[in-house]
Amino acid sequence: MTLSHTAIPVPPAPETIRWLATPEQLDQWLTSLPAGCPVALDTEFERVSTFHPIPGLVQLGGAGDFWLVEPHVADASTYFRQMLTDSERPKLLYAMSEDLELFRHWLQIAPAGLQDLQIGAALAGAGFSVGYARLVESLFGETLDKSVTRSDWLSRPLSPEQERYAVDDIRYLEPLANWVVAKLKERNLEHALAEESGRFADEAAAPEDVDRHYLKLRGGWTLTLAQQAVLQRLAAWREQECHKVDRPRNRVLSDALLIAIAERCPSSLGELNDIQGLPGGIVKRYGEHLLELVRAGKEADTSAFETIQRPLTRDQQALYKQVKKCFRKIAEEHDIPIEILAPRKRIEKVIQDRSLQGQVFFEGWRATLLEPVVSDIEEFVKQ
Template sequence: MDYTYVRHDRDLQALCQTLASDEHIFFDTEFISEDVYLPDLCLIQVASRSGLAVIDPKGMIDLTPFWDLITSDQVTVVAHAAREEFLFCFRANGKWPTRLFDTQVAAGLIGMEFPVSLSNLLTRLLGEHLPKGETRTNWRGRPLSKQQIEYALNDVIFLDQIYRQLVEQLESLGRMSWMTDEMNRFQNAWEDYSTRPGWRSVSGIGNLNRRALAIVREIWTWRDHHAKSQNVPPRRILRDDLMVELAKRKSAKVSQIKALRGMNRRDLDPYIEDLADCVRRAIELPDDQCPVNHRGTASSQYTVLGQFLSAALGSICREARIAPSLACTIQDVRDLVAYHLDGAGEVPPLAKGWRAEVIGRTFEDLLDGTLVVKIGDPRADEPLAFEQHSNQAE
């Protein structure tokens, strides 16, 4: 396998000049995230019509020319499951690729499962199989072996063929504009994830009241500071579920904090007083300074209707050749119900773009009673059937 190994600034600049004349850049990264505050970028693999290259971030190198290139409008950037690649880029220069094509998203738009691994996608489209010999390799170690580098390059050498097949199928279905919309949607979501207050991402806070959310916010800020200063994952300092439980209990008493199951770890002993202070500050906060739960608690009406519509979602998506998990979440369905019945909230995803065309309008017809769903052939692959229904009395 012939490739260029880039570890110095001058070599990266030369590579970027070459890549700038190519129409497409296919790239992937190797990183380690389990023991650090932010993922540690260890390798960048690149394929183009000019050949293969690996960029070594651990060398004496400034990656700015590469990130600037892939966020320019000179090339189409192709990657698989590109969230981390996007975040590396966004953290580096505050921009995103203007012409990004994520093969995982494209696969969902032509009816494959979402998310699909690169290995499964490669097998489905090309009948090839990726080697697994370096799955647990230490990408921080230097020098990297030939086997490690070739294993990493296998993640990009087939992307060109995969890309072309996906584009062909998207064009035959008339969905290239959908792909553009999805890339904008995903990148907006990734940017929001990267820039919004991190405490909003704590799992289990959906039904907390404002005072409990204030406690979560205080503890999260404290946890984030310690995790960053120690360069460890935040959950290694304190798990999300413990933060939520402390918020529910609303007690600043050290004895009650210690009594919580999971708080009896020795490494947490030095932090107990800090946690008590966090809870105390949040309890003393004026009501109008407590954060609002944007989601709120869904009414039982919305929940029941959402569950009913979600049962029909799979049939609608399979008929339209769309991955259901790419199309929407259960919360998206509930948001559509609330918006359609009461005009509550902002215009939801299922009322906009291709999602409205494929799913949203069908759901709205079901809610209005102009469309009914019934069991057609219970032994068929798609046992549900949809029929128009008149509300007018005969």
Template structure:
């Protein structure tokens, strides 16, 4: 078992992987008290074994690791890669590529939706994962042997799991199905939190233009402040307080201090000044210049039964082809197809259209029907 704590050892290890076809990668991090993930450990599995890299070791330079992650000749295999990729992008400015996500591949290969690492390696590698260290404090030093054993298991067993998934994809001709998902994971925009659109994360129950204008300004300020101070959004200002301030649009310190959970000390401080300034910017917008809100369209009467039929078809087609329905179409996709033949949604493009989209349109227009035969749903062509 190896724990790398020096730049020289890290450089030597990364150089030893030159010419390797692929490596398996995982990270341990904390995020409860910060906006950006705090990287605490990196695990790399290569053909000759696995190592753990300690990014918190005194004096260590992670440049060799970042160069390895950016090496276009070595495939980086992750499980549920999004948060790991976000960490490397934030620290190095580059996304690990090329990339293979075994969770997405497992969805393509019929292991269900968002399959866990434990489930996947149990089924594919016959391994039993001890998850007793799942909630450990990875920032605490020294790390114990038990912690390291747990951490390294996440890349050791990922290798045989990847090999079997790779063979399944080749056998079924579905390797190209992953390309679209991997393209999303390797786009920097996937990980960029735009302050100007951060208000959309909130559950807004009104479409009043002035309220939304204030909310946008407040949410954008909070996002920038959270990034600047490296704090969770809720540590800067809780969602409930944000929505209450947007609803009341306070103009003075006294008004702001009445916000539940905020307190006079905050209202009178720099944060209170910033909040009032954000509210003022929104209230200064003339009525005629408030951005128009798109009215929430109600689905046409009678559309829901069509959506439900499409849902049955989706489940049947995905079961037949051993692929997770979540990867093919969402509920909103089904609603869009039910309402519009030309809906520009994922199921109407590429392999998804071949698998489901064409049949969805045929079902919608009566060119095929669904029937139950021997307790199973079957497709029946309809003569025109």
């Protein structure tokens, strides 16, 4: 789909940047919003050397107003959390995954009533994972200054360029939402944006089970059952340690080294120290505990153990290509990116289960679109 400039009006850039400086001011503005009025929402944060994102700024828009809010003000607000969790108050975001992670850790909440306009734009035919600035330029003919995107959002005062950038990140969200909704109505997909955004938010809000994190280390599929049981304990320990010291996973122990330890299953500090690439400081600080985890994994009962998903076999790859053609046919007919309609890992699940039964990802708005090819897919996977 080639995007052209839309006639939907865009609010002008404010002459002065305004801040809601106290929790009371934020509460007053939030309670003054008309019922059902959407709130444009974005955040800025830092996480270069930390496991958890550190909030740097909150941007809010609604009813023609645009505001910047300090994190401590939002945190102390009576109504800010209520607004975020109010399913009747639409929240407009763009590429919201990191914002959701921030809210989950910082405020310990799972927002509701979300509309991820990057998803909406994809459903509307704008393409997969299109950047916000590119979409704004294509639809509204305005070029955003992205020079301060990676700037320091924790230091104060913010520069005028940072403040303008922060406001521009929310100024186009409501016009963009209007364009998305109009396009989705043309495509009979009015409910798809809320449904898909809600599904995405629910998955992001689900508490992570550290004992299942090893399943994400796809490179460990070649390990034996006992070695994977070791890897399970190592990966769970790393998650807990990253939370404890607030450092990124690779700053504690990389995936590759976790897999190497599980493969070697060392029984002494000397054997642990011999693993190529393992820093001596790690052995000194965590060595004895790592050996305890290895021993526990080797002795574990693996009768009901879930193994890491292996790559598709050659026969499964051939079947994957056949099934993907069915999904691609529908994706092209409706001008929806196949990455949205049927992500690779979802198709792989169909191939490995040899069934569409229980594949919840292909319900809702997808079910209507995929109905013409469901029987063909089922025939392929049952061969």
